[in-house]
Amino acid sequence: MSAEPSQALRDGRYVITRALGEGAQGHTLEAVDKRVGKLVAIKRFQIRGASSWKGVELAEREARVLASLAHPSLPAYIDHFEEDGALYLVMEKIDGESLGAMRRRRAVLGRDEIVRFLRDASGVLDYLHGRAPPVIHRDIKPNNVIRRPDGSFAIVDFGAVRDRLRPEGGSTVVGTFGYMAPEQFQGRALPASDVYAVGATALCLLTGEEPENLPHRGLAIDVPAALGGRADPRLVRALSAMLEPDPDRRAARIAPLLAELG
Structure with missing residues (x-):
């Protein structure tokens, strides 16, 4: 109640x-x-x-x-x-509208807004993952991202957060289907898992589709097919690197990808 x-x-x-x-x-x-x-x-x-x-x-x-x-x-x-x-x-209380609310009214974000989101998310993840031990959010998704009136983005809701690494395994599976990296289904949340979730959130707001409904090639979301031939190829490469299913091959940080995006 x-x-x-x-x-x-x-x-x-x-x-x-x-x-x-x-x-x-x-x-x-x-x-x-x-x-x-x-x-x-x-x-x-x-x-x-x-x-x-x-x-x-x-x-x-x-x-x-x-x-x-x-x-x-x-x-x-x-x-x-x-x-x-x-x-x-x-x-x-952070003023603004959640990206989830934007999704429900069928709004999409343009390239420049997505780059701004990636830039703000990069700063947050570098801060969280740079702590000792790393803080892993585990549930970044549109409902947990707020766009402020000035166009900046904030990440909220730490209800699924993990602040202790458990190398022996046994971690509970926490997250949201479609935004969870494959390793989270095994109970292995890593800093790179948050990078995947940011990429899935960005792609959702670019396409207006939930990640599980987008074209796939094997376990990977087919980013070029999802965005179509007119998309900025640099953004396609950045999101593809963030959405790599294998955490060992996935981009570990967003910041180096932003340098290419300009």
């Missing part, structure tokens, strides 16, 4: 204004932070009666990881607390 509009949390500090969305890990709410007079986003995870401790573990991990991050293209951590059998994670 989600919080109702006008409900107050944290001794009245946060006043819920509306629901923003619902995911596998919990509800996302909009609220006013009365202390600073700004809108914030709050994720609510039901702990009491939770069907699995895995969901609680992911919620606690998301709060811990977000609290350790500081990047202009990521939501800033504000607070987290437990109240009435639920865990609440409070973060900056």
